[in-house]
Amino acid sequence: MSIQLQAITQQFHGQTVLDNLNLTIEPKKIYGLLGRNGAGKSTLLNIISNRLFPTSGTATLDGETLHDNDQTLGQLYLMSEVNMYNDHSRLKKLIDSTALFYGDFDRAYATQLAAKFGLNLTQRFGKLSTGYRTIFKLIIALCVPADYIFLDEPVLGLDANHRELFYQELIDSYTNRPRTFVISTHLIEEIANLIEHVFILDQHQIIVNGSVSDILDRAYMITGPDADVTAYTSGLNIIGQDHLGGITANYVYGALEDNRPIPDTVTVERLDLQKLFVNLTNAKEAAAHVN
Amino acid sequence: MSIQLQAITQQFHGQTVLDNLNLTIEPKKIYGLLGRNGAGKSTLLNIISNRLFPTSGTATLDGETLHDNDQTLGQLYLMSEVNMYNDHSRLKKLIDSTALFYGDFDRAYATQLAAKFGLNLTQRFGKLSTGYRTIFKLIIALCVPADYIFLDEPVLGLDANHRELFYQELIDSYTNRPRTFVISTHLIEEIANLIEHVFILDQHQIIVNGSVSDILDRAYMITGPDADVTAYTSGLNIIGQDHLGGITANYVYGALEDNRPIPDTVTVERLDLQKLFVNLTNAKEAAAHVN
Incomplete structure (x- = not known):
């Protein structure tokens, strides 16, 4: 059915x-x-x-x-x-x-x-x-x-x-x-x-x-000093990035590596559905729409 | 200027x-x-x-x-x-x-x-x-x-x-x-x-x-069992209400009474601007639009 x-x-x-x-x-x-x-x-x-x-x-x-x-x-x-x-x-x-x-x-x-x-x-x-x-x-x-x-x-x-x-x-x-x-x-x-x-x-x-809950369980915003965030998220599925001063936010869609310790300077938060959507669809659309 | x-x-x-x-x-x-x-x-x-x-x-x-x-x-x-x-x-x-x-x-x-x-x-x-x-x-x-x-x-x-x-x-x-x-x-x-x-x-x-911050400092959602919420918010400026089962959420705009103790069963949270707006403008508009 x-x-x-x-x-x-x-x-x-x-x-x-x-x-x-x-x-x-x-x-x-x-x-x-x-x-x-x-x-x-x-x-x-x-x-x-x-x-x-x-x-x-x-x-x-x-x-x-x-x-x-x-x-x-x-x-x-x-x-x-x-x-x-x-x-x-x-x-x-x-x-x-x-x-x-x-x-x-x-x-x-x-x-x-x-x-x-x-x-x-x-x-x-x-x-x-x-x-x-x-x-x-x-x-x-x-x-x-x-x-x-x-x-x-x-x-x-x-x-x-x-x-x-x-x-x-x-x-x-x-x-x-x-x-x-x-x-x-x-x-x-x-x-x-x-x-x-x-x-x-x-x-x-x-x-x-x-399912929305499964998807949001795999969507993260990882924030902290540029170098620390880059190191921690290396090899993960980074779908987007924001910068402010020396701070980077990397958006990740997919599993984090369990055995990789989170540095004290780095915060891991969940992404909301709209932010996940924007990051998943941004890059490709930007490329497609360039004049 | x-x-x-x-x-x-x-x-x-x-x-x-x-x-x-x-x-x-x-x-x-x-x-x-x-x-x-x-x-x-x-x-x-x-x-x-x-x-x-x-x-x-x-x-x-x-x-x-x-x-x-x-x-x-x-x-x-x-x-x-x-x-x-x-x-x-x-x-x-x-x-x-x-x-x-x-x-x-x-x-x-x-x-x-x-x-x-x-x-x-x-x-x-x-x-x-x-x-x-x-x-x-x-x-x-x-x-x-x-x-x-x-x-x-x-x-x-x-x-x-x-x-x-x-x-x-x-x-x-x-x-x-x-x-x-x-x-x-x-x-x-x-x-x-x-x-x-x-x-x-x-x-x-x-x-x-x-100012948005001043306004949001005076906007509250007070949630808990019907009777406790009604008692705690009595005399306050209640701008709206939601019910679910035996739980009431009263939306309040204005100062809370400092010397009134908050019951353990009752939660006091801030309202966001959209929710505040909806509650401030709902009642009157509904009355105005009734056929």
């Missing part, structure tokens, strides 16, 4: 966006899908949610091909930046038509969420601010009965209060009805405690695929 | 956006301007930067009225979400015309920043993604010779790597040439360590105006 992507390649106009990508998305788990701007996150979400047919490779849900399969369609829901709604339609009407398509749409919860977010459902979609468009789409995504919900930039335009409210509602909704969420966002630190498993997409591939 | 706003009121179509607002912006300081969506932050920045003439009240720079004053104009720069650039213009040309207007525009730094952000200056503005439009506007803002720079949503559409690079460049640029920055953003925690002074705009007024 899962979504399986096998050897997925996606090209647009001869450019490779995704290159022979494999991944598994299991039921009832909350995932983070992280990547830099332009890394192909939205393309990947469009393939997983059956909106885009890949150049090559297969995508299946519980063994059934996703593409052109009415049975699987109702089990997947993608909330994306693309506006699918008519500007003139009132929000109440849009909820009605969604409920018509998805039999078990949770109308009561939708009304309750609208009240919590201060969203008046008699308004027309076109009159909403960026933030309230996002909020309306989030409400729909939390109330559809699909088993796999994909959220592409779910907090676009939301202020800190509404972001906090959304994270809280996501947890409550998941607790009441466990299902899979895949969240793609640039606000990595804010979702680090929500997600169980993370995919990092970089250079057209999944470069990190694992 | 400062910008002074006195009794500023702004109304649009009979609605009050800013109500009798006073504030001072000093030279060579980095400020945060925080507020919920729709609180009037952009309106305030437009008034301060002389793009909007208020309904009533006065805005002065070093004692000179801002409005219709060519002398003050070159000392103020607003980077906003509004696109002022022609889509067909190449970025190099746009830099040329900015440099023509601002004599001391730092071209060398602009070129250097473009390389760091991976921005090709031979492109046309209209071809840029949301993130790169922001980056181009940030580059201009960091290179104009103005003494007061206002940044309205400076990280819109930027991924975590580019946000980190921007914060670093802001500090470096400020160190090389101290001047005032006023930053308005929803990513509060990310700028908490950058800013010296914070304004919180809520209900058409400035409700918090002070």
Whole structure:
């Protein structure tokens, strides 16, 4: 029981966006899908949610091909930046038509969420601010009965209060009805405690695929005088570096050597997920983007 | 030497956006301007930067009225979400015309920043993604010779790597040439360590105006069993509350009572700026937005 992507390649106009990508998305788990701007996150979400047919490779849900399969369609829901709604339609009407398509749409919860977010459902979609468009789409995504919900930039335009409210509602909704969420966002630190498993997409591939706690157990910031840090981290997998005066911070991803003593002058701390992401994806992107 | 706003009121179509607002912006300081969506932050920045003439009240720079004053104009720069650039213009040309207007525009730094952000200056503005439009506007803002720079949503559409690079460049640029920055953003925690002074705009007024360290010295999260927390925080300025099982977290803004013993079951921690902001602005906004 899962979504399986096998050897997925996606090209647009001869450019490779995704290159022979494999991944598994299991039921009832909350995932983070992280990547830099332009890394192909939205393309990947469009393939997983059956909106885009890949150049090559297969995508299946519980063994059934996703593409052109009415049975699987109702089990997947993608909330994306693309506006699918008519500007003139009132929000109440849009909820009605969604409920018509998805039999078990949770109308009561939708009304309750609208009240919590201060969203008046008699308004027309076109009159909403960026933030309230996002909020309306989030409400729909939390109330559809699909088993796999994909959220592409779910907090676009939301202020800190509404972001906090959304994270809280996501947890409550998941607790009441466990299902899979895949969240793609640039606000990595804010979702680090929500997600169980993370995919990092970089250079057209999944470069990190694992449980958040396992990954953070292997991510370190090692700080101290330049020479001491250089000596202590020699041979380790250094993914980034900062300097300030005579102090160096080396970022390490991977096991430290147990039998190497830590000098008194050197501090070893854990990296947070955002800092790990930035360091893992910085160097290559910088090289790729140089003019 | 400062910008002074006195009794500023702004109304649009009979609605009050800013109500009798006073504030001072000093030279060579980095400020945060925080507020919920729709609180009037952009309106305030437009008034301060002389793009909007208020309904009533006065805005002065070093004692000179801002409005219709060519002398003050070159000392103020607003980077906003509004696109002022022609889509067909190449970025190099746009830099040329900015440099023509601002004599001391730092071209060398602009070129250097473009390389760091991976921005090709031979492109046309209209071809840029949301993130790169922001980056181009940030580059201009960091290179104009103005003494007061206002940044309205400076990280819109930027991924975590580019946000980190921007914060670093802001500090470096400020160190090389101290001047005032006023930053308005929803990513509060990310700028908490950058800013010296914070304004919180809520209900058409400035409700918090002070140094970040002073403010955070008065912001607490008090956690423990419901009854113990309620007893310990009784009479204090409780700005918000969370519950989980039998545990309560009360958020307090203001002095704790020194002579009240802290029960063993109760933990007192500091609030971060984002959490403080959310709690200070939540209740009133919720009331205001209810349908």
